Amino acid sequence: MLSFTIIVILLVMLVALARAFTGxxxxxxxxxxxxxxxxxxxxxxxxxxxxxxxDYLDIAVIYALINYISVIGVLRVTEIRRERRQAGAE
Incomplete structure (x- = not known):
């Protein structure tokens, strides 16, 4: 049953990756x-x-923290760029 769960997670990851490239x-x-x-x-x-x-759970927690920080960073940079673009258009 756990092998099936791993396969489903891999399929969802593949769909998310496809969405990331075609968003x-x-x-x-x-x-x-x-x-x-x-x-x-x-x-x-x-x-x-x-x-x-x-032992792998420590790696999972560290990866989750890196993922969270990187998403916040990317969204902040995107927000700053959008504000600069709007200020330049006015």
Missing amino acids: PNVFDRVLAANLFGTKTVLLIAAISYLLGSP
């Missing part, structure tokens, strides 16, 4: 990249449980 705007792409990162954390946790090694 109509930058926010859809960032959301898809965030989804990919979240599913990666779930995948690492599932593999950790499958192997019976809790």
Whole structure:
């Protein structure tokens, strides 16, 4: 059953990756990249449980923190660029 869960997570990651490359705007792409990162954390946790090694959970937590910080950073840069573009157009 856990192998099936891992396969489903991999399929969802593939769909998120496709959405990240084909998103109509930058926010859809960032959301898809965030989804990919979240599913990666779930995948690492599932593999950790499958192997019976809790050591991988530390890696999953660190990856989740990096994913969170990077998404906030990308959205902030996007917001700053949008504000500059609007200020230049006025």
